[in-house]
Amino acid sequence: MLTAPADAPATGPGWKWRAVAERDAEADGAFVFAVRTTGVYCRPSCPSRRARPENILFFDLAREAEAAGFRPCKRCRPTELSLQQARTLAIEAACRTIEAAETPPSLATLAEAAGLSPYHFHRTFRAVTGVTPKAYAGQVRERRATATLRDSGGVTRAIYDAGYDSASRFYDGAKERLGMAPRTFRRGGEGEVIRSAIAESSLGLVLVAATERGICAVRFGEDARALEAELHALFPRARHLPADPAFSELARSVIGRIEQPEAALELPLDIQGTLFEQRVWAALRAIPTGETRSYGAVAREIGQPTAARAVARACAANPVAVLTPCHRVVPAAGGLGGYRWGSARKGELLRREGAGK
Ligand SMILES: [Zn+2]
Incomplete structure (x- = not known):
């Protein structure tokens, strides 16, 4: 929970302050704000006059505001499912459709299923996932190609199985995303x-x-x-x-x-590293929630059984905490081992995921 410092201006840094100041409907559903002087809590978009910043409190969930003794505002009805939340659910459904499809569904098909115009669907999809539907389908296809490659070893077959219409397009994309070519980063x-x-x-x-x-x-x-x-x-x-x-x-x-580690919405990543690091990170993302692996096991997984130390270095270089779960790699000898962001955080993350139960 974020509380306002006494001198915090409503337009100051922090997206919550800005969302409240601008009555940003896109932020509805992400949090509510409560006003100490009135005892009422609101959506960010509520049209009511804004209280002084020092009287404003933020809560992630309406029920947390209620637990703290605040009542829902009668104007903006913060307890109802917001348009934004309904849209997020529709986009998550579209992601699952793309993942399940043999060939990527057309924009029109996806939009219709979500009950939006193609233009609106495209825009909303990007807002929720950070990438376009086409880019998302490309990532799904690439993940499939990588998985098939590992299993069968047949490069060309894997490319066709994954739905690429020409091998060169696969290599173009792979070069970019696997970090084999020096890139802008x-x-x-x-x-x-x-x-x-x-x-x-x-x-x-x-x-x-x-x-x-x-x-x-x-x-x-x-x-x-x-x-x-x-x-x-x-x-x-x-x-x-x-x-x-x-x-x-x-x-x-x-x-x-x-x-909430179990609420695993697949998020688009744009991470750069050496080919070796990319392979380690991909292996980490394949460790199921609630499980751990030793550095040596990850090294064997990527086909380089003697590279346990290099695996540990790749874990330490992980640019995206939690999303690439380097916290799930522990020493074979027992204990938590190191963590770039502190062993206490590593232990807490593992505890939440139910590891070791
Ligand atoms: Zn309100």
Whole structure:
């Protein structure tokens, strides 16, 4: 929960303050704000006059505001499912449809199933997932190709099985996404637009950053300014912009994943690393929630049984905490082992996932 510092201006940093100040309907469903002086809580878009910032409290859920003794506002009815929430559910359904389909469904088909116009569907899809439906279908297809490659070893067959119409297109995409070719990130994010936000989670502050293709950084920290400095050091040449509503939606999904590991919405990632790191990270993402692996087991998994130390280094270089679950790798000898963001956080993440039960 975020509470207002006494001198916090309603238009100051932080997407929640901005959403409330701008009556941003896109933020409805993400949180509610309560007013100490009236005892009422509202959606961000509520048309009512705004209270002084020092009297405003934020809650992630309506029921948390109720538990704290606040009543729902009669004007904005914050307890009802918001348009935004209904849309998020529709987009999640579309993601599942894309994943289940042999060939990607057309935009018109997906839009119709979601009850939106193609234009609106496209826009909403991007707002919720951070990528276009076409890019999402491309990622799904690539994941299938990678999985088939591992199982069968037959490159060309895997490419056709995954629905690529020409092998060269697969290699074009793979080169880009597997990090085999030097890319913009190697040059400090030159030409990239990166949006970021820092939010509070139960494990401390979290910085979430994304390019137009997906999430590029998730980092824990104790200090917002230090986190911001880290991001700028990682991508010194990128254009850094504040969160817009589409990005805020994405950032909320990330926080949701941290708080509720079982609610695993597949999020688009845009992470750069060496080919070796990419293979380690992909192996980590294949570890089911609630399970752990040893560094050696991951090394065997990627076909390099003697590379346990290099696996540990790749874990330490993981750019997206939790989404690539490097916390699920522990020493074979027992204990938690190291974690880039502290062993206490690692232990807490594993406890929440029910690991070791
Ligand atoms: Zn209201």
